[in-house]
Amino acid sequence: MTDSHAASRVLVRTEGALGRLTLNRPEAINALDVEMIQALTAALNAWRDDTDVQIVLLDGAGGRGMCAGGDVRALHAQIVAGQAEQTAEFFRAEYALNAMIAEYPKPVVAFADGITMGGGIGLAGHAAIRIVTERSQLAMPETRIGFTPDVGGTWLLGRAPGRLGEYFGLTGAVMNGADAVYLGFADHYVPSERLEALSEALAFRADPTGPSEIVLLFDETPEPSQLPASREWIDEAFSAPTVSEIIERLQAQGTTDAAATADLLEGLAPTGLTVTLDAVREARDLPGLRAALEGEYRRVMWFVNEHPDLVEGIRAQIVDKDRNPKWDPPTLAELTPDAGAPARAYVPQPALF
Incomplete structure (x- = not known):
């Protein structure tokens, strides 16, 4: 160019x-x-x-x-x-x-x-x-392509009220x-x-x-967000320790919103969801944005160099647009224990900062 x-x-x-x-x-x-x-x-x-x-x-x-x-x-x-x-x-x-x-x-x-x-x-x-x-x-819709939030998104998600950071990070839902x-x-x-x-x-x-x-002088008060009314069911489900348990809690709630969220999560990449949950929770305890960016950089470059789901997710959603990604592994049950650990511990070269 x-x-x-x-x-x-x-x-x-x-x-x-x-x-x-x-x-x-x-x-x-x-x-x-x-x-x-x-x-x-x-x-x-x-x-x-x-x-x-x-x-x-x-x-x-x-x-x-x-x-x-x-x-x-x-x-x-x-x-x-x-x-x-x-x-x-x-x-x-x-x-x-x-x-x-x-x-x-x-x-x-x-x-x-x-x-x-x-x-x-x-x-x-x-x-x-x-x-x-x-x-x-x-x-932050990265899980829709088998990926994980970056650009400091985990820093913002980790500071959202209650467990809304986990909810928006995992689902990629849109905020008004x-x-x-x-x-x-x-x-x-x-x-x-x-x-x-x-x-x-x-x-x-x-x-x-x-x-x-x-x-x-230009600021106005918008129509109130509906999120506070959803906090109870979101916080209860998304405080679970793993993605599988989040889905189980959503299914047990028996409401339309919770069931739809469970169905959405079950169709997304198990690895991307697990890495994202780990990243948001890590960022919640970090001292600043740069530390969160470093954590994201480790995970992003792990996907680039070590895991096929990012390429497959972009292929399915944006390149071929068949909306039929083949995730590796295809189900949460097939993940190894602490499946977020390899991405969390990855050491990219060169370093970010």
């Missing part, structure tokens, strides 16, 4: 005091490739000591969503071609960017409008001010804007029709009011 092509996929400009970064790959709902990650990183590095840029705004072009995630079709092609080194380069660059956003010395504001999933959560979820709208659809605020994936709810006015206020407001105070 040429530099100009890469640059066109990330629009970098300044407006008043605002540095604006817009993902510009709308035909793929702004799915991230390594060149886009590098362009975002370069812009943030350039603005770090630029006194004219006081706030950074991150959003996506096209109206369908901020970012649908990483380019998993390209990931599949790399792994099948035996290019694991390039895959590792992508993840290292992506996770370094996630950490940079979280640690950036200037406020980063993210508009998680529309679809914001996977790698999109890695950008928006660690910003200082995270904004959702009535169109927001947030998720109100859900995202309740879960700790977002801070403010702003109607999509007001985002343009908000960006202008952030760029050109003359007084020294901070960005959080500016956002509050």
Whole structure:
């Protein structure tokens, strides 16, 4: 890809005091490739000591969503071609960017409008001010392709109320804007029709009011999330020690929602579910985002180098689209005891940080 092509996929400009970064790959709902990650990183590095840029705004072009995630079709092609080194380069660059956003010395504001999933959560979820709208659809859907949440998703999931982190991590369920605020994936709810006015206020407001105070002028109270009403059955089931026991508890509850969740889990990759449960619970006890990213990197590179389910999941869902993955092993009963241990203990080279 040429530099100009890469640059066109990330629009970098300044407006008043605002540095604006817009993902510009709308035909793929702004799915991230390594060149886009590098362009975002370069812009943030350039603005770090630029006194004219006081706030950074991150959003996506096209109206369908901020970012649908990483380019998993390209990931599949790399792994099948035996290019694991390039895959590792992508993840290292992506996770370094996630950490940079979280640690950036200037406020980063993210508009998680529309679809914001996977790698999109890695950008928006660690910003200082995270904004959702009535169109927001947030998720960490990695288990749907036999994989495990990454980009710091386990850090966010591990801090969600009760056992909702396990629920959303294992099922890949979609949160609306109100859900995202309740879960700790977002801070403010702003109607999509007001985002343009908000960006202008952030760029050109003359007084020294901070960005959080500016956002509050546009913040509205959404319709309440339905998640608190579901906490009892979710917490009871998803506090079980293993995925098999979670499913057993769901089946024993005898409700429509619990039964549907059990059926969903039984169709997903046993290994991916087990590794994900282990990862979310590990992240809950870690000291910070970087430690969670390191745990995710171990597991992700284990899937890339050691286990077939990631390639098979992408093939079935995205490449061939037959929706008929052949998981290895196909059932939870066939997993070895502590099946998450190999991924947890994997030592990727080179190291992440």
